[in-house]
Amino acid sequence: MTTTEMPDLRESLRAAGLRATEQRVAVLQALSSQPHADAAGVLAAVTPTLPDTSVQAVYGILGALTDAGLVRRIEPAGSPARYELRIGDNHHHIVCSNCGAIGDVDCAVGHAPCLTPSSTSGFTITTAEVTYWGLCPDCAAGPVA
Structure with a gap:
């Protein structure tokens, strides 16, 4: 899902079995x-558009969207959970070790899961999660904090 058009967002929610509330669409x-x-x-x-929205509501919505497969949750070390709409392609992430940009x-x-482990210990591998660390262009150009 990459569009921000309201009917498409509402339809995506409904197709995932979720009610298309204003808060979910806004998230x-x-x-x-x-x-x-x-x-x-x-x-x-x-x-700004829904001033009565609480942080608890946002967490609940993000959890529901993640469970429904509309959102992917990532958890880079030392960072709060992050959420993205790019789902289903087993891509990876690069994190700036200075400013936290992702x-x-x-x-x-190759194809998903992108990496072949030396041993699976009997597991069936479905995804691989790789986090690269380095400096983003802005931080690489300036002094490291």
């Missing part, structure tokens, strides 16, 4: 404009 719109947002960032984006990285090699 999806926030994630569309702010990939890799945390709950506080989503709340800040939703509050970017997407397509599959490292």
